[in-house]
Amino acid sequence: MFEARLGQATILKKILDAIKDLLNEGTFDCSDSGIQLQAMDNSHVSLVSLTLRSDGFDKFRCDRNLSMGMNLGSMAKILKCANNEDNVTMKAQDNADTVTIMFESANQEKVSDYEMKLMNLDQEHLGIPETEYSCVVRMPAIEFARICRDLAQFSESVVICCTKEGVKFSASGDVGTANIKLAQTGSVDKEEEAVTIDMQEPVTLTFACRYLNAFTKATPLSTQVQLSMCADVPLVVEYAIKDLGHIRYYLAPKIEDNET
């Protein structure tokens, strides 16, 4: 038996919104430690890793490890039926082929439940090695979303250059070039507006704008985003989900094309 209850449906809605553009389907691996989802996008360029700790749920019960393959589009549709303040409960029997998602209004006057068919997904799980990143940038998630959106107008690719002076996002296309530099903030009143850079050595990497923009769909989940970079290693874009876990996006860098 699996049962997980969250106080606010809005969190689950935001989580689904953050991944459904990249992934059509995903397997939620439920264990007593929580719920995990790891999946690559169709083109195998990016990877989404979602971790929801069991202690972040209002109620969490998982008697047996359970893998629930779901169509994320369908799940998002169901979640749209919930009010933001509703309690949401996910339930599934062991070896069941359906999951029940139940929404309860705050005063318990309205209870709605939706049953969704589960899928048998043969998805590959990748082992993500522990990596010491040369540069770790923390910045406001909204700012990052804005930068990605703006630079996408110039080019398909964004070059992220991180030095001790700051982090520079550049794009160059037929329209022209765009450079956005962010310096490390000295002291800010609000922690969520801070830009901090932990740098071991400078890094310059090129990434596809399209994916970065897809990642920024997680912006509502967190005020800050963390970008971890290292040469020839995928970029990690991490959004913390308060008291619950995190969502990490891994994006393979663009590399020099010498095939021709």
Add this chain to the structure above:
Amino acid sequence: MSLQQALDDCLIDFDRRVLVTDLLEEYKLTYKEAHDKLEAHIKQQEKSSAIKYEKRFVVHGTLANDEGELYTIVQGDAKLKEWLSKLENSQYHLYSVEVAGGSKSAAPIFKPMQHMEVKLAKVEQRSGVKPLANSVSNGVHKPVETPKPASIKEEPSKAEEQKKTPPSEQKGKAKSTTTTAKKGSIGSFFSAAPAAKSQPAKETKAAAAKPAAGSMDNFFKKQPKANSSQSNSAPKEASPEQKNNSIQLFAEESEVSSDEEEKLDKLRRSVIGSGDESDETDAQAQTKHKASSKRRRIVDSDDEEQPQKKSAEKQKPQQEEQKVDQAEEEPMDVEAATNETFLDDDGFVITVKAKKPKPVQKKASSTATAATAAAAPATKKKSPPAAGKSAKETPKVKQGSITSFFAKK
């Protein structure tokens, strides 16, 4: 031309392996018709001229003990009988024929047919084969997808066509095959990643021109090349822009009498002038033309444009879709309009404002690759920023795959 006629006229070279599927394709026949005609012809040839043919048959049947269906290709009558006896519910058809001990090597494309109906449908799409306007069903249930020349207005937009064309064809059209690799398939990353590190930067830049040619932008440039041979071979299908009515008039006449053609050629060499002169001469010529009711017409570019407009009005929605494509296409297909004014043998002034299509062979030749590469920047200027964007960047970098960084569990 029918298959029978082609066989009678010895137009089919049996020194090379002749696939029946190719004949189906070429002559738009059903398999049975092609099989019967070919077999009759071979028998006749073997009787009359003692030529021996090496035949291959495609055999279909179910294996004994219900081990499933089997399609196989067998060589020679002896093996055919052997297989037919092995299989239950067996049937066979002629698959290929060649002269026994033929001097030339087998046909360069030799694809064993596994599922006849399906494969035939795919064979239809081979770029080397000219599509006929009225495509016969060919024994295939599905309507055959025939690639239309790019210049035809009725055709969907080029982008759509590119989607429809199988990747193998696209590879053939666009010389730089790296376009597909840019999307970062797993396999491509493994091979490409070390190369990226080892290769010097200068070489990358030098090679950078080619991937640019492989981009979407360049596809439009390359597309007319592939189709230009079709449009050349079937001038009736050519678009009004590419049609040269004036040239055709002369061409028709030249077919009538070769003497006249020679005279015209002489006159063409002695070009009087173009531009302003031609307007005056046009007026003169037109008055003379009316008076003498001469059959030859003076063709002006304005005359050409009017039917164009009419047709444009008819197909306006489609044309609007293709507008961008054509804008890019025209500089590739059509040379700058050159006015040719000359006196004919009767003393009439002929002005030809012609848009001459470039010779196709020139484009198709390998040397043309460099020419197109050089021409690419020129057209790039005209192309919208969005189209040029990808072309500019893709050569530099290639999208890596996440699986090449993380091992599977």
